[in-house]
Amino acid sequence: ARERTFIMIKPDGVQRGLVGEIVARLEKKGYKLIAMKFVNASKEHVEAHYEDHRGKKFFDPLVEYITSGPVVPMVWEGTNIIEGSRSIIGATNPTTATPGTIRGDLCIEVGRNLIHGSDLVESATKEIAHWFKEDELATYSHVA
């Protein structure tokens, strides 16, 4: 099915100069960029994004990490993109992420894993609405 997903380059990706490389991998796959911004997210905004992880031992360090610098939240669209983009991103833990994936190739710490991607249609819908207003989502008049 044609789907949209929320993908965010985390502060380590920005600091390490990997924005172009990460965007290129998604573009070359054939996914379509629908929205993108470059922002410092507030603590409250990030806590709400990671609401499901509240109470876990990595929650506070996670929020501190994601608010430590600018992030690149994006919306991408394509056939089965939720599963497909997660396979390009690789496992949450970079130690076991397969080489060839973004995390498998470019990082080593679960607490600095470069990128976030929605795991389900419902979380994608929720996360897109949390980070973007409807009028920030682009429309294409040509076939792409």
Ligand code: CMP
């Ligand atoms: P993400 O896909 O954004 O979803 C939750 C994030 O929590 C995860 O990527 C990691 O950045 C972070 N995290 C930190 N420690 C852990 C851990 N032990 N297990 C899972 N996620 C972790």
